[in-house]
Amino acid sequence: MYVNIKDNPEDYKSLKKAVDLLESPSLTARLSGFIGSPIEIAVKALPESISKKVNGAVTAALHSSVDAALWSLENAPKKPASIRLHKLYAATSGAIGGAFGFTTLFLELPVSTTIMMRSVADVARSEGFDLSDFATKQACIEVFAMGGPSQADDATETGYYATRSFTTQAMQHLSKELAEIAAKHGAKATSYFAPGQAGKWLAVLIEKVATRFGYTITSKFAAQAVPVIGALTGASINALFTDFYQDTARGYFIVKRLESTYGYEQIEREYATIKNTSRIS
Known part of the structure; x- marks a missing residue:
C-alpha cells in the first residue's frame, strides 16, 4: 500500500528540517568563516609531512572510535540526545590540544573523533535506531563523509544523496561472498553478516x-x-566540528527513518523537490 508523506504533516515537516540541516554550509566553509580567510590557504601552508600523516591517522581513529562510541551508550531507542554534553566534552578535548600546541593534535584526534562518533550515535538512538544493529553502526560512519569532499572528488559529488551514493559505490568492491549476501537480502543484508x-x-x-x-x-x-591558536580557539573549533556532525546526524537519521516508512524513492524525490524549492525561494 502506497503511503504519501504529504498526508502526514509532521513527517513532512521533519523532512524539511532534514533538508535544511543536510544542505547547510559545509564544515570547511564554516571553518573559513571562523578563521576569517579561505581555509584552503591555511591547508596549503601546512607542512607536507602533516598532510601525508592525516589520512592514516583518520582511518585509525574511525576504526577505534565506532565500537567505543556505541559501546559506551545505553541501547535505548528514542532516548533524547545529550547535545550540550557532547559539545562540552569536545570543547574540553580541543582546549587541551590547543593549550599544548600543534604537536599534540595527532594525540587528540582519536579522543575528539570518539566524542563526535558518540554524539552521532546518540542522535541515531534518539531517532529510534537500534545501536546493536550493524546497519546503525554503518550509518554512523557514513555521517563522517558529509563534512566536505576530498580533493579528488568531482565538484558535483555534494549533497546528502550524492554522499550516500559515494559510500554505496565503495561497497561494489567487496568480495563475492558479501555481494551474494547483499543480492539475496537487499537492504537488510548487513544483518546477515558473520563477524x-x-x-x-x-x-x-x-x-x-x-x-x-x-x-x-x-x-x-x-x-x-x-x-x-590557544586553548580557547582549540575548544571552539572542536565545538564547531561536533555541532556540525550532530546536525548532520540529525538530518541523516531523520531521512533514514522516513525512508523506512515511505520508501527510498519517495523520500529521495521529495527531498530533491524541497531542496530545489528552497534554492528558488
Whole structure:
C-alpha cells in the first residue's frame, strides 16, 4: 500500500528540517568563516609531512572510535540526545590540544573523533535506531563523509544523496561472498553478516569515508596551526566540528527513518523537490 508523506504533516515537516540541516554550509566553509580567510590557504601552508600523516591517522581513529562510541551508550531507542554534553566534552578535548600546541593534535584526534562518533550515535538512538544493529553502526560512519569532499572528488559529488551514493559505490568492491549476501537480502543484508564479513565491510567503508573526513581534519589541523591558536580557539573549533556532525546526524537519521516508512524513492524525490524549492525561494 502506497503511503504519501504529504498526508502526514509532521513527517513532512521533519523532512524539511532534514533538508535544511543536510544542505547547510559545509564544515570547511564554516571553518573559513571562523578563521576569517579561505581555509584552503591555511591547508596549503601546512607542512607536507602533516598532510601525508592525516589520512592514516583518520582511518585509525574511525576504526577505534565506532565500537567505543556505541559501546559506551545505553541501547535505548528514542532516548533524547545529550547535545550540550557532547559539545562540552569536545570543547574540553580541543582546549587541551590547543593549550599544548600543534604537536599534540595527532594525540587528540582519536579522543575528539570518539566524542563526535558518540554524539552521532546518540542522535541515531534518539531517532529510534537500534545501536546493536550493524546497519546503525554503518550509518554512523557514513555521517563522517558529509563534512566536505576530498580533493579528488568531482565538484558535483555534494549533497546528502550524492554522499550516500559515494559510500554505496565503495561497497561494489567487496568480495563475492558479501555481494551474494547483499543480492539475496537487499537492504537488510548487513544483518546477515558473520563477524569477519562485517569487519570486512566496515574496513572498506571506513577507508572510503576517511578520504572525506580526512579533508576536514586536515582543515582542522590547518586552522589550529594559525599562530594565535590557544586553548580557547582549540575548544571552539572542536565545538564547531561536533555541532556540525550532530546536525548532520540529525538530518541523516531523520531521512533514514522516513525512508523506512515511505520508501527510498519517495523520500529521495521529495527531498530533491524541497531542496530545489528552497534554492528558488
